Amino acid sequence: MNYAARQINTPSRVVVVAFLAVILVGTALLSLPISVAEGEEASWVSALFTATSAVCVTGLAVHDTAAHWTVFGEVVILTLIQIGGIGIMSLASILAVIVSGKLGLRARLNTQAETKTLGPGDVRQVIVGVVKITLLAEAVTAAFLTVRFMTGYGEPFGRALYYGIFHSVSAFTNAGFALWPDSIMRFVDDVWICLPLALAVVAGGLGFPVYAVLRKDWRRPSRWSLHAKITLGATAVLLFGGALAVTILEWNNPATFGPLAPGLRILAGFFHSAMTRSGGLNSVDTSQMHENTWLVSDVLMFIGAGSASTGGGIKVTTFALLGYVILAEIRGEPDVTAGRRRIAEHIQRQALTIALLSVAAVVLGTLVMMVLTPFTLDRVLFEVVSAFGTVGLSTGITAGVGPTGHLVLTTLMFIGRLGPVTLGAALALNVQTRRFRYPEERPLVG
Template structure:
């Protein structure tokens, strides 16, 4: 019995259990009659799906957030997004520091598994930085959005502040929930709404370890850690590369960019590229996009954001490391090097394991949803990748996949939020030594 408890109490499993508990509590609150508008049904499946989507900072929704949920329901969703964005163990550590000013070893190990820090000694400094960066970024975004809603759209001060806060939290945590049925489509022309949301999503998706590295010299990349350089570099490449690709494929599409002036088309392409990184909001109708744009979005959603960030996906560092492995193999080099640093073989195997298991999860989810729904492969694949990457974009089929489909997507969101991060932490912490080696032999490759 002690062995069983010891295994359950490992840091990675504690993180999973904590998220599961919060999902159950959130589902219970959202299933209460007080959480839904009069005349609406408080379905447990809908509550479970929405709570999982909020805690896993995904943004997929089976019900319109603004019209289905009451203010109480919206506040529950807001709280779940914030908890999911902080991370359960990180939030618990912050509260412990505030109350007692210290962290025990178990708390540091649990937070280490969630935040992907290199050692327990770094946890205290990191979680303090998490709190400062999160509160500062959300406060600044709230102020800009609230001012715009008040001055530009005539919203009452209290309503403007609430809308600003809700979307600031939703964007920084990469949750993707919005208080309008069309997400942010009504603001496609407004840079004072779209651009702050883009910045908030990108900043939230960099990852908290990057902020620590940037403090050493924001404008001196040579002082950054290797992780920070790779994350920032790949984020820029994918953000602007995705913008260009989406701009080329959607430029003349009458259902999306076609009616917009050139400047607004560029802004809409930037907005979509940023949101595929795990942001989840949309300023144009995703269901009207070309199928090749969906494919581009699938790739961006699968890669996702930075490690130990509020975003999902396999993470940009995993994607970049695999690219460096391929490049080294093509060059015939014995070592994989990045920025005059040699990558450990263990790290290469971790990246490969996470990527292949993520591919398997997407394939399995696509197969299941194809069996359960009548939709086309490209629509189903988009939905599955969006759920697994905790993105929240949809081609419009989320509400029509049925109860079994909703449960399948719920599992994908949970696995996508915790799977790659928890697996990465577990692999990093689970290193075994062997006192012997077998004779070398291998099959043909290719």
């Protein structure tokens, strides 16, 4: 192992151990009698599952959050969500800074348009920026929701504020927890609830590096970094393309979009597409959607959100880079280019490695869950992709997969949240230059 590879052990271990520690503390707190409502069972498996889902900002739940947990338990969950949301953005951004420094890109990160996303400067400044963005976005969303709960539903100020804060944090961190047993299905026809939540999810899924670029040159897109351009462009395509596909597929489904007015069907389609970015809330009954809609959702959930964001998945940049690789190969071009920039070969290999290992994790997880549970492949695949992509949407089988299935999903949530971040950093820092090359051979492909 070279020096760079040895160096990554420390930051990667810190990230993994820190998240494990927070999960274990959360599990202990949720196992306390004070956290569980009277008459409910305080199972350590359900506590571990819920704590992992909260810290990894997933949103899958074994129990109805409001009915099973006390206010103390809900506050514990909210705290774990906030730690997981701010922590993952901060740690991912810090790792990006470390990677940039180790690769000798300090000057280029500070001055070149191609890599403006992060400068390896003061780490404290990075964390402060992440915290400011997070708290500002959550405060704005909470204000909208609080006013709406008061004026539209007659909630007293205290309860409206609590609802507003909880769901704004859940949305921006892409956590997907809600304080109603039907998620937010009761608000499917309320644009003042659905739209702020959807926009908060999208905003949280862009990532701090994109905000760092927009803060400097938001009026001059030509000066944006390639990362920012790819993230914003791919997010827009997947968000609106997914909304179009879901709306068309569910338009006449009497169990989901069918009873809604045309305008509300479009809103519901946009909302569902936004939630597959890693949001996890649902405004219609996901279990009643068509199988082809589940498949579209699987693809969107697997891709996920932006790098160094609160969202999960393989990330939109990884997906887009693989698209550029395929396009270059089809055209027979010697270099992979994007936005008049050549993509380094080791970056291409990193994207391919992360994508294929993620596919392997989903396939293996699906196989194990098929053995452990009686549910059909389409439902199991949806659940596994949702867990790995830290999304939180479900076809209604979460509570029925049993304790062993819950442990499998817990593992997938943890791997899905930390795997791409730490693996990406490790691959970047493990780049090395050989002073010789082996003779070339060309095995048959295809």
